[in-house]
Amino acid sequence: MRRSAAPSQLQENPFKKPKFISPARSHPSPNEEVAKLNSDMKLFEVTANKNNFLQPQNYPRICNFNLPTEECAKGINHGDNYREKYCLEASTKTTLDLHHTGTGYKLKELEKIEEGQTMMIGGKEIEVMGVISPDDFNSGRCFQFGGGCSAVLSSSQAAKKSFSNPFKSVCKLSSKENEQNSSQNCKPRHDPYAPNSLVMLRPDKNHQWLFNKNCFPVVDVVIDPHLVHYLRPHQKEGIIFLYECVMGMRVNGRCGAILADEMGLGKTLQCISLIWTLQCQGPYGGKPVVKKTLIVTPGSLVNNWKKEFQKWLGIERIKIFTVDQDHKVEEFTKSPFYSVLIISYEMLLRSLDQIKNVKFDLLICDEGHRLKNSTIKTTTALISLSCEKRIILTGTPVQNDLQEFFTLIDFVNPGILGSLSAYRKIYEEPIIISRQPSASEEERELGEQRAAELTCLTGLFILRRTQEVINKYLPPKIENVVFCRPGALQIALYRKLLNSQAVRFCLQGLLENTSHLICIGALKKLCNHPCLLFGSIKEKESSSTWDESEERNLYEGLMNVFPADYNPIMFTEEESGKLQVLSKLLAVIRELRPAEKVVLVSNYTRTLDILQEVCKRHGYAYTRLDGQTPISQRQQIVDDFNSKYSSDFIFLLSSKAGGVGLNLIGGSHLILYDIDWNPATDIQAMSRVWRDGQKHPVHIYRLLTTGTIEEKIYQRQISKQGLSGAVVDLSKTSDHIQFSVEELKNLFTLHESSHCITHDLLDCECTGENHTGDSLEKLPVSRNCQLGPHQQKSASLKPLSMSQLKQWKHFPGDHLNVTDPFLERIRENVSFFFQNITNQTIAI
Ligand SMILES: Nc1ncnc2c1ncn2[C@@H]1O[C@H](COP(=O)(O)OP(=O)(O)OP(=O)(O)O)[C@@H](O)[C@H]1O
Ligand SMILES: [Mg+2]
Incomplete structure (x- = not known):
């Protein structure tokens, strides 16, 4: 598509001679779509117009990257995709499917329409800028400045920056500047030709035009060999990527990146390598690009x-400079000494x-x-900072949906996806619609193309590498999913809860939306330990709102199931299947690997209290990090645990409080107590x-209570993981998981006779023998399972991770030949195991 000049620029563009076509009807009826043409509708941002006359006539696609406004986004996904779309321009501009709009013109006239022609629609003079190919429309590319990702790199910064003064003497330097340039900083800081040197991409002409106004000589930016020596290959690539992003070399002068x-x-x-490089070097005259860096991180x-x-x-x-209680931001501000400020998200808000x-x-x-x-405060605060070079680091890029994805993208490269509402229309809606089982072929195709375009566009500044790239530097990892048989008290309480009025009402859809969450919460507590449920009931009963509380329907009669003299403080390990397994596991680790340590993780502080009590009872030295641990003490706790001189055997960790970013390499066994x-x-x-x-x-143990809600959550996790992956690779199919009544029924069922319902769902034909998974590849994957609507649709859409699990070695607890010495010791309380070994180089 080619962009023609706006009327205001025609004087400057003698080549444009618009033909005027008189409308067959001068006043279209008010209910016709043409009414959408109002002065608020802009397909392309005005800044692009200013550049029009700079663009060569044969430039492939000259639109502004800034996406349509909300108004214009309406109707974007409708109409016949396979017909040509016209992109019109007047003093205001919009996109119309003229075949579908009441333009006041005859169809024949419209079919003959040519680029550069003008016409009157809704009292506005419209000029045809060019024809959008079906391909560009379907991918959504035509709504982007620069024509989408394929053109992003080449279309360059020229279109983004308004054309201020092209004749500014960019290469005429004052004699003083000249002197400076020729004499200093013109040599790379490190030798770019030295063996193993890591040299950054040189800026192209466009970049120089925009950013090297003083015509400094271009100098190679070379990563400090001191660092290069340690860098893994993927890290070298990552540094190149970050450099190109923040220098605006990848996307139209935008300087954001997501690693x-x-x-x-x-x-x-x-x-750190990037900061150190930019702080000492730059491509223009070697001048440093960055003086001050702000790093915001969890406390x-x-x-x-x-x-x-x-x-x-x-x-x-x-x-x-790190900010904490005793070191305030002022200190950093006043001192010229520091170049990097590290601050927690919480402190950032306080010192904004x-x-x-x-x-x-x-x-x-x-x-x-x-x-x-x-809308959350932290995001608003960070958005308010004027810094243009922004990097987001995350190991779990976007966890749930396309809207979160938008927020992250929009933070690093503001406006690149247009307004939120335009993004929804152009990308989110078609993508989501295309993934519904009821989607038509056309909807599916449109959604897939939009997803592919979005992935392609954002892929320029998102980099994700998976664990495999460092596997070879790491020791073996033995991952186990351990299905623990529930204790007798747990089963009795579980049955009672499932028979409660609250659960029954939930299944009949008679209660409010959140009621099922209360039921789920109670079942999860019970799986961890009955004493947690006991504690909750006691707490509720003594509260003043007990009579009206929803929990009453759930807890009714439950106390009678506990022994009369039940004392939660005196809880026993036998009362919880998982706790029994845990206790045996700790004992066998202690015995077989006395020098090794364990990280024990739970999502709940109260559960951690129980686990802590178990440590005390067995005399295990432990340390603990949860939401209550003062931030100033956290690193010390981690360092102490990681030290080889530490006597701690167990690190109790609240995953929500401290799960992210911590290095706990002092531990080589990690037990996930809940899910x-x-x-x-x-x-x-x-x-x-x-x-x-x-x-x-490394040994990882994920404990799940057999047949209970924990298994169901695990199954949903595996499908949700597919979703998480799909956001980075948006073209993958994904499910949006919601609770249907069917699903609630499934959640609220106890499978007492199964060794492992997760295995039952795998459609695996093994008869409980030790499965290595090899032969399973050939088995047909045809059975419907409970992981969402797509399973019914086609076997190929089954979440990958589910089929991966099937490839894991798996066997029941009573299997005769359990070779893993740790599993051997706990199998009495275990109904089923899944095991996967990565990097197996030595015997476990
Ligand atoms: N090239 C390297 N050689 C040796 N150790 C390295 C190298 N790169 C990183 N490490 C170490 O690996 C550990 C993990 O690194 P880091 O904390 O940066 O990971 P991350 O990608 O931020 O992970 P997370 O998403 O969990 O925060 C750190 O202890 C770090 O010092
Ligand atoms: Mg990290």
């Missing part, structure tokens, strides 16, 4: 960042005013997935130990 490498891939080191990681700086750069090269006074050139948001909602709905929370926790620096083979 979404999986956990443990060393995102910190990649950023528990503030000191970890500092430590990483010291680990890789020592204490002399770069001066870091001071921070706004500092000019930061680079902003890094660690664990940036927390910015997923633009979260969001797979990301669990994956985060599990990634704490299997990471660079780990010396021992």
Whole structure:
């Protein structure tokens, strides 16, 4: 599509001679779609117009990247996609499908319409800018400035920046500047030709035109060989990527990036390398690009960042300031000494005013997935900072939906996807519609093309590498999913809860939306330990609102199931299947690997209390990090645990409080005591130990209570993981998981006779024998399972992770030949195991 000049520019463009076509009807009826043409409707931003006359006539696609406004986005997905769409321009512009609109013109006239022609519609003079190909419409590319991702790199910055003064003497320097240029900073800081040197891309002509106004000589930017020596290959690539993004070399002069490498891939080191490079070097005359950097990170990681700086750069090269209770932002502001400020998200909010006074050139948001909602305070605060070069780091890029995805993208590269409402119309709606089972072929195609375009566009500044890239540097990892038989008291209580009025009402849809969450919460507590449920009931009963509370319907008669003299403080391990397994597991680790340590994770503080009590009873030395742990103490606790001199055997970790970013390589066994709905929370926790620096083979145990809600959550997690992956690769099919009544029925069923309902769902033909998974590949995957509507649709749409699980070695607890010595010791209380070994180089 070619953009023609706006009427106002015609004087300057003698080649344009618009023909005027008189409308057959001068006044279209009011209910015709043409009424949409009003002065608010702009398809392309005005800044692009200013550049029009600069663009060569044969330029492939010259539209502004800024997407349509809300108004214009209406109707974008409708109409016959296979017909040509016309992009019109007048003093106001819009997109119309003329075949479908009441333009007042005859169809024949419209078919003959040519580029450059003008016409009157709704009292406005419209000029045909060009024809949009079906391909460009379907992909949504035509709504983007620069013509979508294929043109992003080449269309360059020229279109973004308004054309201010092309004749400014860009290459005429004052004699003083000339002198400076020729004499200093014109040599690369490090030798670009040295063996193993890591040299950044040189800026192209467009970049130089925009950013090298003073015509400094172009100098190679070379990463400090001191750092290169340590960098893994993927980290070198990551640094190149970050450099190109923040320098505006990848997308139209926009300077944002999302580094979404999986956990443990060393995102910190990649950023440190970038900061150090930009602080000392630049492509123009060697002048540093960045003076001050702001790093915002969860509280528990503030000191970890500092430590990483010291680990890789020592204490002399770069001066870091971390904000805490005793070190306020003012200190940083006043001192010219520091170049990097590291602050927690919480502190940032408190010190926003001071921070706004500092000019930061680079902003890094660690664990940036927390910015997923633009209405939350932290996001608003960060958006308010004027810094253009923005990087989001996250191991779990976008956890739930396309809207979160938008917020992250819009944060790093504001406006690149247009307004939220336009984004919804152009991308989100068609993508979601296309994934519904009822989608027509056309809807499916449109959605897929829009998803592909979105992935392609955002892929320019999102980088995600998976764990595999560092596998070879890591010791083996043995992952186990352990299905623990529930205790007798647990089964009795579970049955009672399922028979409660509250659960029955839920299934009949008679209660409010949140009621099922209360029921789910009670079942989860019970799975962890009956004493937790007992505690909750007691607490509720003594509260003043007990009589009207919804829990009454749930807890009715439950106390009678507990022994009369039940004392939650004196809980026993036998009362909970998982606790029994845990206790045996700790004992066998202690016995077989006395020098190794365990990270024990739960989502609940109260559960951690119980686990802590178990540690005390068995005399295990432990340490604990949860939401209550003061931020200032967190790194010390982590360091102590990781130290080889530490006597702690167990690290009790609240995954929600401290799961992200921590390095707990002192532990080589990690036990996930309970399960979260969001797979990301669990994956985060599990990634704490299997990471660079780990010396021992890592054992991960995920404990689930057989036949209960925990298994169902696990099954949903596996399908949700597919969703999480699908956001980075949007062209993958995904399910949007919601609770249907059917699903609630499934959630609220106890499968007492099954060894493992997850295995039952796998459609695996093994008869409980030890399965290596090899032969399973050939089995037909045809059975419907309960993981969402897509399963019924086609076997190929089954979430990958579910089929991956099928490839894991699996066997029942009573299997005769359990070779793993740790599993061997706990199998008495276990109904089923899944096991997967990565990097198996040695015997376990
Ligand atoms: N090239 C390397 N050589 C040795 N160790 C490394 C290297 N890169 C990173 N590490 C170490 O690996 C560990 C994990 O790195 P880091 O904390 O940066 O991971 P991450 O990608 O931020 O993960 P998460 O998403 O969990 O925060 C750190 O202890 C770090 O020092
Ligand atoms: Mg990190």
